[in-house]
Amino acid sequence: MTRGKFISFEGGEGGGKTTQLNFLCDTLKSIDIDVIQTREPGGSKGAEEIRNLLVEGPPERWDAVTETLLHCAARRDHIKTTILPALEKGLWVLTDRFSDSTMAYQGYGHGVNKKALQNLQQFVAGTMQPDMTIILDLPVKIGLARAEKRATQQIKNNNGQEDRYERMGADFHERLRKGFLNIAKNNRKRCIIIDTTRSVEEIQSTIQRLVFKKFGLSEDG
Numbered sequence: 071m072t073r074g075k076f077i078s079f080e081g082g083e084g085g086g087k088t089t090q091l092n093f094l095c096d097t098l099k100s101i102d103i104d105v106i107q108t109r110e111p112g113g114s115k116g117a118e119e120i121r122n123l124l125v126e127g128p129p130e131r132w133d134a135v136t137e138t139l140l141h142c143a144a145r146r147d148h149i150k151t152t153i154l155p156a157l158e159k160g161l162w163v164l165t166d167r168f169s170d171s172t173m174a175y176q177g178y179g180h181g182v183n184k185k186a187l188q189n190l191q192q193f194v195a196g197t198m199q200p201d202m203t204i205i206l207d208l209p210v211k212i213g214l215a216r217a218e219k220r221a222t223q224q225i226k227n228n229n230g231q232e233d234r235y236e237r238m239g240a241d242f243h244e245r246l247r248k249g250f251l252n253i254a255k256n257n258r259k260r261c262i263i264i265d266t267t268r269s270v271e272e273i274q275s276t277i278q279r280l281v282f283k284k285f286g287l288s289e290d291g
């Protein structure tokens with residue numbers, strides 16, 4: 071059994087991660103690749119419970135280290151119960167955020183020691199990392215405006231108000247944007263940066279082209 075591929079979507083708020091992940095998932099299914107989509111924080115029963123602690127409530131609810139440890143606990147459960155079993159069965163796994171978000175948000179955003187974060191990541195995931203990471207980059211103002219639009223849709227659909235990180239202020243979001251760009255620079259083989267000021271359709275076709283090239287796929291499978 072060939073192990074499935076593991077792809078993460080990363081970036082700040084409102085960059086279009088969820089939108090683009092859904093498109094890529096449909097595209098892969100259309101060429102008969104078995105794929106699951108998942109997200110962080112969350113993606114397994116236990117991790118979804120921890121998610122609620124992280125994305126709801128006031129920004130100052132947790133200090134930066136506690137917040138980091140909650141993300142790591144959720145990730146460990148996500149890896150053990152969702153990601154690894156799927157990859158071992160040959161399924162592809164697309165995740166909306168993974169460990170780069172911890173480095174960007176807690177490391178660059180809150181100033182948690184980056185070496186400590188790398189050690190924690192090693193403790194939680196060993197050497198396991200995505201085969202490809204798609205970083206959706208966008209000026210902070212536009213991203214927050216888009217995220218707000220998305221949040222309004224969520225409230226309309228009665229899906230709770232998951233806006234704890236969105237409310238952390240523009241400076242925080244500037245730091246994490248820079249963080250994601252640095253992460254990409256330091257991991258050139260794994261990461262690609264996508265400028266998401268373009269249309270949804272243009273971004274979609276760029277991502278498809280890059281994913282197909284990376285994994286040697288073609289339109290007919």
Ligand SMILES: Nc1ncnc2c1ncn2[C@@H]1O[C@H](COP(=O)(O)OP(=O)(O)OP(=O)(O)O)[C@@H](O)[C@H]1O
Nearest residue numbers: 082083084085086087088089216217220268269270
């Ligand atoms: N390229 C784009 N141009 C304009 N609007 C977009 C684009 N991509 C996504 N949007 C819109 O912006 C909003 C946020 O998109 P989406 O939820 O996919 O982003 P996200 O990165 O998952 O956000 P979050 O971090 O808040 O989960 C949605 O309303 C979506 O329709």
Ligand SMILES: [Mg+2]
Nearest residue numbers: 087088089166
């Ligand atoms: Mg999203």
